Amino acid sequence: MYSTDVAPAGGRPTSAPTFAVPHVESEPTADGRLLIRSTDPLGEHPVSVVHSFRAHSEAHPDRLLVAERVGGNWARLTWGEAREQADRLAQGLLDRGLADRPVLVLSGNSRLHLVVTLAAMTVGAPVVPTSVAYSLQSADHAKLRTMADLVEPGLVVAEDASFAQAVVAVGEGRTVLSAGGDVPESVPVADLGAAPTAEVDRRCAALGRDDVAKVLFTSGSTGTPKGVLCTHGMLSANQQQIRQIWPFLTEEPPVLLDWLPWSHTFGGNHDVNMVLANGGTLWIDDGRPAPGLVERTVRNLADARPTVYLNVPAGYATLLPHLERDPAAAEAFFSRLRLGFFAAAALPQQLWDRIEGLAAGAGAGMRMTTSWGLTETAPAATSAHFPITRSDVLGVPLPGVELALVPVGEKTEVRVRGANVTPGYHRRPDLTAAAFDEHGFLRTGDAVALADPDDVAAGLVFRGRIAEDFKLSTGTFVSVGTLRPKLLSASHGLLTDAVVCGQDGDCVTALAWLHPDHAGRVDGNGVPEESLRRELAATMARLAAEGGGSSQCVERLLVLTEPAQLDAGEITDKGYVNQAAVRDRRADLVALLTADPVPPRVVVRG
CATH class of the missing domain: 3.30.300.30 (ANL, C-terminal domain)
Structure with a gap:
C-alpha cells in the first residue's frame, strides 16, 4: 500500500539552534603527533538505526517517510507502511533461511531498496548495496562478480528487468528478489513477505553494537574497492554525533531531497540514516548533476522544499545556474532550508560565494557547512558547526571522536579513533591490520593543516590525498x-x-x-x-x-x-x-x- 496524501516532516523552524558550540582540546605528544578531541562526551543512543526506525514508526505512523517518482508522479510510503512491509519481508527472510547471509542490492535508491535494507537489518542480515553503475554501465560486470564472490549473499535484489544482465553475472544459485517479478527467475517482493511472528522482534532485540549492519565497498578512488564493515553501533553513534552538533534535528525532523547513491556512505549512511534516526522525510531525487537530469531536481524542489540539502560539489555546480535564473526554483530551495551541506570533494570557493550570495538575496537564513570523513568513519568525523567563510575548512572533531595529526614526509596525515570507526574490512585481515596504527587510530591517507596554527578551535583545512x-x-x-x-x-x-x-x-x-x-x-x-x-x-x-x-x-x-x-x-x-x-x-x-x-x-x- 502506498499513500498519496500524507504529511512530510519539517514545517516551521523552531527556536533550536542550528549549530552547537564546539568544544575541543589539543595535546602534543612526545613522538610529534598532535591529538585533537572534542571535550563533549558522546550521548546515549540506540544500539542500531533500526531501533530508531521502529520507535519512530510507532510514534508517527502516518508521517511520510519516503517518496519516489514513478511514471512522473510521487509514490509515497509512510512510516507505518514501511514498518509493516519491512517486518513482513523480515519474516520472509527468516522463513527462507536467508536471515543469516548478506543481502546484495543491485538496485538504485528506491522504496524497495529502503524496505529491503530495513528488513535485513532488523533480523541481522548484513546489507551490501552496490553501485548501479556496476550493474547498468559496466560491460563485463567484473567488479560486481568480485563483490559477490567476496560476500557470498543469499539474496540478490534487482528492482526490474534492466538489471537482468547483472543478475546473470551474480545471481546463479541465489534467490533473486524484484519489485514485480519481471526479472527472470526472480521472486516478486509480495511473494517473499509473510505475516511477522515474534521471531522478528526477538532477532531485532538481540542485535548488538558490534554486529555488521552493512558491507559498503569503497569507491576505489585511490585503489581497489574493499568491503568496509559498518556495524550497527558505529552507524547509530554517528547519527548521535551529528544530532549533538546540529541540535535542531531533535525538534525539526529533517526533510531531504536527495539523489546521492546509497551504495556510498554519504547517501546511504549519512543521509538516509539521518532521516531514520530523526523521524524525517526523504524525497528520492530522480535528478542528477548532469544536463537533462538536473532539471528534474529543479522540478522536485517545488514539492520537497528541503530543510537540509546535501550534495557533492559537482551537484551544486550544476544546480546553481538554474537557481540563479529561476526565482521560483530559488524560492522553493531556500524556503525552509536550515543547512546547505557539501562533502566528498573540495568545493571551489567561487561556488561557495555564489551560493552564499544567492541565499542572502533570497533572505534565507541558511548556513553553508561541510564535514569530513570516510566510509570507514560512518562517515562523519569532523564538522564545521560554526560560522565559516572558507570552503576548505573541515571543522573540528565530533563528540566522541579523537584525531591524531601525524607528520608523513612533508605532509600531515589525519587519523581517527572513536565509536564511529569501522572494525575493519570484510574477509581481509591483512587490510584491517594495515589500516590502523600502533595507537589504534585509523590511517586515512588524507592530508590536513590547522586553519589557525594558534587555535585548534578554528578547525582543519583539507590538503588533499597524500597518495595523489x-x-x-x-x-x-x-x-x-x-x-x-x-x-x-x-x-x-x-x-x-x-x-x-x-x-x-x-x-x-x-x-x-x-x-x-x-x-x-x-x-x-x-x-x-x-x-x-x-x-x-x-x-x-x-x-x-x-x-x-x-x-x-x-x-x-x-x-x-x-x-x-x-x-x-x-x-x-x-x-x-x-x-x-x-x-x-x-x-x-x-x-x-x-x-x-x-x-x-x-x-x-x-
Whole structure:
C-alpha cells in the first residue's frame, strides 16, 4: 500500500539552534603527533538505526517517510507502511533461511531498496548495496562478480528487468528478489513477505553494537574497492554525533531531497540514516548533476522544499545556474532550508560565494557547512558547526571522536579513533591490520593543516590525498587536493573537473573537462577554438595571480573530450575522479602537455 496524501516532516523552524558550540582540546605528544578531541562526551543512543526506525514508526505512523517518482508522479510510503512491509519481508527472510547471509542490492535508491535494507537489518542480515553503475554501465560486470564472490549473499535484489544482465553475472544459485517479478527467475517482493511472528522482534532485540549492519565497498578512488564493515553501533553513534552538533534535528525532523547513491556512505549512511534516526522525510531525487537530469531536481524542489540539502560539489555546480535564473526554483530551495551541506570533494570557493550570495538575496537564513570523513568513519568525523567563510575548512572533531595529526614526509596525515570507526574490512585481515596504527587510530591517507596554527578551535583545512600528491623536478611538492578546486574556481564555471599533472616535470599542467555548455567549442581533434583558448589561458592567468608559487600555478592545459570511464576506474558514480587512474590511462595525452613544440590541443598560460 502506498499513500498519496500524507504529511512530510519539517514545517516551521523552531527556536533550536542550528549549530552547537564546539568544544575541543589539543595535546602534543612526545613522538610529534598532535591529538585533537572534542571535550563533549558522546550521548546515549540506540544500539542500531533500526531501533530508531521502529520507535519512530510507532510514534508517527502516518508521517511520510519516503517518496519516489514513478511514471512522473510521487509514490509515497509512510512510516507505518514501511514498518509493516519491512517486518513482513523480515519474516520472509527468516522463513527462507536467508536471515543469516548478506543481502546484495543491485538496485538504485528506491522504496524497495529502503524496505529491503530495513528488513535485513532488523533480523541481522548484513546489507551490501552496490553501485548501479556496476550493474547498468559496466560491460563485463567484473567488479560486481568480485563483490559477490567476496560476500557470498543469499539474496540478490534487482528492482526490474534492466538489471537482468547483472543478475546473470551474480545471481546463479541465489534467490533473486524484484519489485514485480519481471526479472527472470526472480521472486516478486509480495511473494517473499509473510505475516511477522515474534521471531522478528526477538532477532531485532538481540542485535548488538558490534554486529555488521552493512558491507559498503569503497569507491576505489585511490585503489581497489574493499568491503568496509559498518556495524550497527558505529552507524547509530554517528547519527548521535551529528544530532549533538546540529541540535535542531531533535525538534525539526529533517526533510531531504536527495539523489546521492546509497551504495556510498554519504547517501546511504549519512543521509538516509539521518532521516531514520530523526523521524524525517526523504524525497528520492530522480535528478542528477548532469544536463537533462538536473532539471528534474529543479522540478522536485517545488514539492520537497528541503530543510537540509546535501550534495557533492559537482551537484551544486550544476544546480546553481538554474537557481540563479529561476526565482521560483530559488524560492522553493531556500524556503525552509536550515543547512546547505557539501562533502566528498573540495568545493571551489567561487561556488561557495555564489551560493552564499544567492541565499542572502533570497533572505534565507541558511548556513553553508561541510564535514569530513570516510566510509570507514560512518562517515562523519569532523564538522564545521560554526560560522565559516572558507570552503576548505573541515571543522573540528565530533563528540566522541579523537584525531591524531601525524607528520608523513612533508605532509600531515589525519587519523581517527572513536565509536564511529569501522572494525575493519570484510574477509581481509591483512587490510584491517594495515589500516590502523600502533595507537589504534585509523590511517586515512588524507592530508590536513590547522586553519589557525594558534587555535585548534578554528578547525582543519583539507590538503588533499597524500597518495595523489607529487613532486616537480625542482623537488617542490604539488598538493593536488588544494590546487584542483582553485583551478576550477578560477575557470568561472568553464571547467567541471580537472586532473593535475606534472610529476617529475618542470611545471604543473592539467587535463580538464569542459562544462557541457561549452562542449561544442572543441573540434573533432580536441583542438579548442580561438575564443575558448583565450578563456582557458585567462583561467590559468587568474590562478597564477592568486600566488602560491610554482606548485599552485598551471602552465599548460589540455581539454579532454572523452568522459572519465567507470570500468577503467577513472571515476565513481558519485563523480569523484581518480587522478592517478586518469593520468595512467591517458598517458599519451599527459605527454602532450610537455611536448615541444606545443601541440594544437594544448593551451599555454597567458
